[in-house]
Amino acid sequence: MFKRAFPLTLAGLLLAGCQSTATDTSATTLTPTQENEQARQRALYEALMTRVLRPAGNLANSEGRSGSFNLKITLDEHNRVIGCDTQINRNFDPKLYPYNEKLAKDLLPICWTTVLPELPSSLINPKKRTANVVAPIAVGPLTGMSAEQRLKRDEAVQAKAQDDFLYRQLFAPLPVDSIGVATLIVMTDNSGHVQECAASLAPHVLRRAEFKQDDVLLHALIARCKQTDMSAMQGFKATGLTSLVHRIEYTPWKAGLKADTNPVAH
Numbered sequence: 001m002f003k004r005a006f007p008l009t010l011a012g013l014l015l016a017g018c019q020s021t022a023t024d025t026s027a028t029t030l031t032p033t034q035e036n037e038q039a040r041q042r043a044l045y046e047a048l049m050t051r052v053l054r055p056a057g058n059l060a061n062s063e064g065r066s067g068s069f070n071l072k073i074t075l076d077e078h079n080r081v082i083g084c085d086t087q088i089n090r091n092f093d094p095k096l097y098p099y100n101e102k103l104a105k106d107l108l109p110i111c112w113t114t115v116l117p118e119l120p121s122s123l124i125n126p127k128k129r130t131a132n133v134v135a136p137i138a139v140g141p142l143t144g145m146s147a148e149q150r151l152k153r154d155e156a157v158q159a160k161a162q163d164d165f166l167y168r169q170l171f172a173p174l175p176v177d178s179i180g181v182a183t184l185i186v187m188t189d190n191s192g193h194v195q196e197c198a199a200s201l202a203p204h205v206l207r208r209a210e211f212k213q214d215d216v217l218l219h220a221l222i223a224r225c226k227q228t229d230m231s232a233m234q235g236f237k238a239t240g241l242t243s244l245v246h247r248i249e250y251t252p253w254k255a256g257l258k259a260d261t262n263p264v265a266h
Contacts, residue, residue: 034122041120042133048117049073050135052206056110057137058153059160066141067100068092070134073111077129079119079207081253084111089136097138107137115179115249117206161234163248170224171250174217179203179210179251182221186244192231195241197222204249 030038053071074083086104089097123131142150166184180201187196199221203211230236230244 038122041122045117045120045123046133046135049133050137052116053110053114053135054137056114057107057139059156060107060110061103061139062157062161063102063106064142065100065103065106066097066139067103068097068136068138069099069101069104069107071104071108071111071137073116073133073135075116075119075131075133077124079116079210080251081112081116082130084108087134089138091136092138097140100139103139104137107139113249113254115204115206115251118209158235159246162236163246165233166228166246167248167250167254169228170221171248171254173224174220176217176250176252176254178212178214179207180212180249182248182250184221184225184244184246184248186225186230186246188230188238188242188244190238190240190242192229192233192236192238194226194228194230197225199225 068089070087070089072083072085072087073081076082086108088099119131119133123133125131142153145153170184171182181204183200183202185198186194188194199218201211201213201218230238
């Protein structure tokens with residue numbers, strides 16, 4: 001189970017920008033004032049996006065690599081992720097955070113799996129109806145961590161792996177057309193067989209407007225949960241009846257990825 005911290009003040013400023021009509025996105029040529037406003041909105045959005053992605057990158061870095069790269073994300077006019085790529089970041093000090101191609105490849109999936117804040121309309125190209133944004137990602141070496149910090153990190157990485165397992169088993173086969181967070185409470189016996197499963201759906205704090213209370217999805221999740229062998233989940237340990245609680249973020253693009261790009265559809 002994991003909880004993500006995020007900057008509420010920055011998110012509020014960004015939301016105000018999303019609702020602003022100062023920039024006419026139907027225009028093909030921007031005035032200097034509009035260009036300045038667009039640059040301000042881009043800087044604000046990319047700062048918040050990076051603050052959301054970096055913790056996700058740390059959890060996804062199961063190999064413990066270090067280095068840096070840029071994560072390039074393409075979104076459509078409905079704020080849905082439709083493309084992901086990486087590139088060299090030339091702003092980080094190469095002595096501290098050198099470009100690491102393997103790290104970039106390992107962490108590319110966070111582009112698809114992380115719930116991003118709402119995109120300001122001023123950043124959408126009116127002709128292509130898409131927007132391209134960039135998040136600089138830097139990961140420091142684990143050598144500077146204390147034994148206690150390493151233990152906490154290992155526990156968090158394992159919790160992330162368990163969330164991914166549950167996503168593969170429960171969400172991946174189902175149609176998803178909203179954004180939210182599912183809370184699962186699972187009771188298993190010592191062999192991993194599910195004895196009881198309860199679930200609830202709630203809005204994601206960064207995308208509340210795109211949540212819907214989907215009873216069909218909820219019932220399908222519970223049904224699949226009851227049929228899941230939890231002993232196959234990484235780190236599963238049980239003595240007698242064991243209660244597990246997990247919070248899993250879901251989006252339409254996370255559920256609909258092709259097998260060759262979906263990090264949780266092996």
